[in-house]
Amino acid sequence: MRSGFPRFPRTLLRALLPRAERDEVLAELEIEYAQRAASHGTRAAGRWAWRQAVHSAPALMRWSWWRGWSGFEPRANAYRPGGNLLKHWLTDARYATRRLRARPGYTILAVLTLALGIGGTAAVFGIARPLILDPLPYANADRVAFFWRPGWWNEEEYTYLRDKFPGYQRVAFYRPADVTMRDGDAPTRLLVGISSSWDLFDVLGARPMLGRTFRSGEDVPGAEPVVVVSYGLWRELGGTPAVIGQRITLDGTPRTVVGVMPRGFWFPDPAVRIWQAQPINPTGRNGSYALVGLMNPGLTVDRMGPHVAALVKTISERFKYGENGDKTKDAWVKPLRTELLGKMTPAVVATFTAMALILLIACVNVAALMLGQVEGRSTELSVRAALGATLGRITQQLLIEAVVVGLLAGIVGAGLAFVGFRILAQSLPIGVWAESARFDWTMFAAALAIALAASLVVASVPLFSLWRHGNLRGALSGGRTGGIQGRGGRLERGLVVAEVALAMLIASGAALLVRSVTNLYSIDPGVRTTGVAVVDVLSSRSLDGNLRVRKITEAVDALKTMPGVRSVAASMRLPLLGGGNSWSTVTEGRPASDAVFTYFRMVSVDYFETMGMRLIQGRLFDQTDINAAADSTSREMTVVINEELVKKLFPGQNPIGQRLVGSFRYPQRIIGVVNTVAEGALTDKPEATTYYLDRRAWFGSGGSFVIRTTRPEDAASVLDNARRTIQRVAPEFAVQGVTTMDRVFDKAVGPARQIMSLLTLLSGLALVLGAIGIYGVISHFAARRRRDWAIRVALGLPGSRVITHIVRQGLVLALMGIAVGAIAAAALTRLLSTFLYGVSSVDPIAFAGASGALIAIGVLAAFVPARRAGTVDPARVLREQ
């Protein structure tokens, strides 16, 4: 009928009216429209039609909702039931809710299983997002690249090369420079900071929120000292525009705040709160700078090769390097993102993968549960099919049931994500990044999105089994027996195999890390880490050399008087922190080409004893060395060296009494040899080290006090007292942090440990889920074949044979899963290779361990239903059916 009734109102009403009545109502409306058009004109009638539709819509939507939920169907519509789509969905949702309420065991298991996967994945997402997904807060992020050997460049090199970087618009350099800040009478505070050339912010393409960044000429010696502060520090300073131009006292020197960076800006990590312009000394050879450059437009890191080669040529023409620290070797540039985020990316990716696998296992589990439910409901579904339900209608109903389970799991999962997020943020090696990872609504949204996706995956399995037959009758005409050996059991069995394979993947990853960490812990760091407390301090740069040494001595003496303390010492740098402070040294009278790389450490007199190092030969520092050091007329220093240096410089000779030269003005006489200590990273090869007494020179401004306690377990408990003592005796030192050597050692073992604990946790979860899966499928299988077993037992088969048979089924499934999982694991554990130490990524012991655990779990999970089937009374079962 073509009545001229406007199209949109017609479509809207058609969509909202119940099926049985929409035609008659529309016909009436069209008649009335025609009458109105005749009497009042087409436009008035059109307006009327629109008003009808628009005013009807809310009432009809409320009505659909109510009908869907109440299930009310008027008698008059008995032969044409049904409403619009919304009503159908609601009816199905209500039906699903009723069904789920009637089977609390199934519901709780399905919801909890899925919630574990969803919650974990959402939590990992919350952490991974700022690391992997969020854009970096720099406009030029894609064009900025780091130079090789960050932290190795010096001022002389930079000054020489500054305008000679081929392929770069501009290159900035910076180094970490933590500063103490004194604000009125408040105790000195430590600020994590960066000291850079003036153009750092221009290279990054970062604009300040207030004021300006550095200007050309502010990084030359004698320039007015200026700083840019972070948003957080600006808030602490008052949070007003008046902060710009204000002078704050840093390291005892007043500096002017010229700019405030916007909220969310960080470089090179979120802990940094202050950036100062570094006065560059054109002849400075102190090498601890990183170079970061803005590439010319159109260039990418991949296409920098020729430019890097040209730069290396320029460098090699001007500078000569020894064996270590040769900057003409291994030259390459690294994208900004890789340099800033690269270290934790593998950890996050490994965790993310593990979590996704857990989610998959959970989905498979719930799918298997649901498949069992569908088979258990075959009578009901057959009746519905006989009454006219189509495959599409039943599909919709199953889907909605899965979505209801998914939504419930999403809500529970969001709660779990909140808890899991905190645990993950603390246990993942993301350090300060934990601060930028926040739990917010996006994580809740992620949980729900994952839940919906998961429920679709879950529903697809039973739907596949229904659709496979093409029609309902075929799908539903199951026999009474069947199950795992019979028709239809194959899908269920496949699911369990997949699940065990996934569990195997996670478990073998965890086992590899366990082995790796065990290896790391069995490395001897050379010091006795237990029972040593550590207080890291930073001295104000205004503290001049002699005064600083006196203050250190006073602090050491005061710390010694604390109860429970055996010995105290100070050192410029502790072992296991990854190197730093090195130079080359050579025996007196030998050519400079014989010089070897050596770490140097300024220590106080009881250092070796406090750290538990062993004297191999000669003697340790004592009062005579202190006196000699204090004597300004002395033309010689004393030094203690380690065994590694003896091997390099004095093979087969007695080093005691020999003299070393290099770097210091005076030669250094060797008085003793101590064992080699891991001064660099834990897994580094042994490196030569020289130890000097702190009297003559204390390099840099940072250092640590080490305190060995009488009882090893007291190390942590003396820390508070130690901190107060230092603040009282030597307030010029800002206490930067307190820790114990055990903790330092744990950190040196590194992210592998945290990832191990995390993956162990996750593989525990995977094993539990795997067990639930095997248990679910085997008990379903055993229950379906109860009648078979009963007949056989009645005919004389012993119950123990039934148990063996069913357990064997479980075992076969587990073995198949393990085989598949092992192959996948061999390919995937490569992800972990950066964390592995002393173990191959296809380590047989780790794989055997994981397989063993899964076999045990599989047999145990199968045994419970097997025992139930084996001890059943056949007479009762046969009467039941």
Place this chain on the structure above:
Amino acid sequence: MSDDLAPLGALEEQILVAVLRSRDDAYGMEVRREIERVTGRELAIGAVYATLDRLEAKGLLNSGRAFGHGPSRRRFALSARGARALADTRAMRERLWQGVDLRRLLSLARA
């Protein structure tokens, strides 16, 4: 009994009365037109249908279809329960109006 019935809403009452007035021809559109004719105000068909359905679910109306020639419409009739509810509502209204001075009301309205 009528005491288990919630009091009728204004639209519910109007619709029940309209069904009563339309006698044998009480289908959705006719009910709508009847109310529009009496009140002079336009009414959306959706609101009428939703209310008719709710009244049937409450047992105040019955609906059915006549099979045979011509278009089959869902027609509504008051149930005994619906009749009681309407009578109760009217009785209540009359009690409410008893003793009200209509002349005073009209004079107030005129002022």
